Amino acid sequence: MNIETATLLSNEPAYEGARIAWLHAPGVSANVQPGQFVMVHCSHDGLDPMFARAFSYYRVDGDRFAILYNVVGKGTGWLAERGRGDQVRVYGPLGNGLRLPDQAGNLLLIGGGVGIAPLVDTAERAIAAGHQVVAMMGARTAAHLLPASAWPKEVEYVVVTEDGSARPKGFVTEHLGQYQEWASRVYACGPSAMFESLANVLRQNGRRQRPEILMEENMPCGWGMCYGCAIFTKHGVRLCCKDGPRFNLFDVF
Ligand SMILES: Cc1cc2nc3c(=O)[nH]c(=O)nc-3n(C[C@H](O)[C@H](O)[C@H](O)COP(=O)(O)OP(=O)(O)OC[C@H]3O[C@@H](n4cnc5c(N)ncnc54)[C@H](O)[C@@H]3O)c2cc1C
Ligand code: FES
Numbered sequence: 001m002n003i004e005t006a007t008l009l010s011n012e013p014a015y016e017g018a019r020i021a022w023l024h025a026p027g028v029s030a031n032v033q034p035g036q037f038v039m040v041h042c043s044h045d046g047l048d049p050m051f052a053r054a055f056s057y058y059r060v061d062g063d064r065f066a067i068l069y070n071v072v073g074k075g076t077g078w079l080a081e082r083g084r085g086d087q088v089r090v091y092g093p094l095g096n097g098l099r100l101p102d103q104a105g106n107l108l109l110i111g112g113g114v115g116i117a118p119l120v121d122t123a124e125r126a127i128a129a130g131h132q133v134v135a136m137m138g139a140r141t142a143a144h145l146l147p148a149s150a151w152p153k154e155v156e157y158v159v160v161t162e163d164g165s166a167r168p169k170g171f172v173t174e175h176l177g178q179y180q181e182w183a184s185r186v187y188a189c190g191p192s193a194m195f196e197s198l199a200n201v202l203r204q205n206g207r208r209q210r211p212e213i214l215m216e217e218n219m220p221c222g223w224g225m226c227y228g229c230a231i232f233t234k235h236g237v238r239l240c241c242k243d244g245p246r247f248n249l250f251d252v253f
Contacts, residue, residue: 111191
């Protein structure tokens with residue numbers, strides 16, 4: 001883990017309620033695994049809010065990294081108002097990332113809302129390693145979707161919206177259809193309700209895809225010091241930041 005003062009390179013709207021920020025931070029951009037996260041101090045003085053906020057690496061490019069973030073509260077509100085040249089304290093990379101198979105396979109990536117954030121980088125690496133990739137994103141409306149241009153062109157991008165403003169209508173886990181049969185591995189990031197529903201669907205096909213998920217519990221410290229991110233798993237209590245955020249879906253749901 002590295003601690004750095006990053007320089008904000010850009011901070012642009014991505015879709016309704018979400019922005020993409022690129023930051024220059026050579027140490028925090030080095031040796032990042034897909035699905036790892038970075039902690040960002042979202043205040044000038046480190047006092048309000050006191051704790052840094054956790055964000056998945058959305059993309060990494062040399063000595064720069066990007067986060068895709070929803071503006072939901074005090075910290076992300078502060079970040080949304082920062083501009084090019086502003087400085088932000090960050091530390092990372094943290095946590096255990098996703099494990100891509102050694103043999104070329106069919107990878108199904110499933111993102112609920114901003115849970116899609118770590119999956120673009122995952123898709124880029126998977127394509128480079130010779131895998132076939134389908135990425136499914138569930139969102140409330142068409143205005144909350146990441147555009148198709150965000151993905152490598154080799155990725156088949158499937159969207160599902162709750163209100164049907166982009167078809168099909170419903171929750172992403174209701175539309176796995178032929179993709180769950182096609183997939184040799186499944187990777188997902190999103191809210192707990194999505195994981196629960198995903199576990200129910202995948203149980204019916206014998207759990208053969210060994211699905212890995214990225215959990216997004218509240219993380220005050222991000223590196224195992226505060227125990228604020230403890231969760232119950234089928235193997236006992238685990239710290240989401242240090243033991244995760246990658247878990248086997250069926251160990252938790
Ligand atoms: C490992 C990890 C990776 C994450 N990656 C991303 C990411 O890539 N993009 C992104 O937008 N967010 C991500 N999050 C969630 C992000 O950390 C929170 O949205 C952020 O801390 C909110 O800070 P705030 O000060 O703006 O909101 P607060 O004022 O602290 O809270 C505002 C609202 O957001 C809710 N909230 C706070 N923390 C979380 C959380 N962890 N998950 C869901 N809701 C939360 C609160 O319950 C409250 O309703 C991630 C969280 C974790 C633990
Ligand atoms: S966030 Fe502090 S122990 Fe996990």
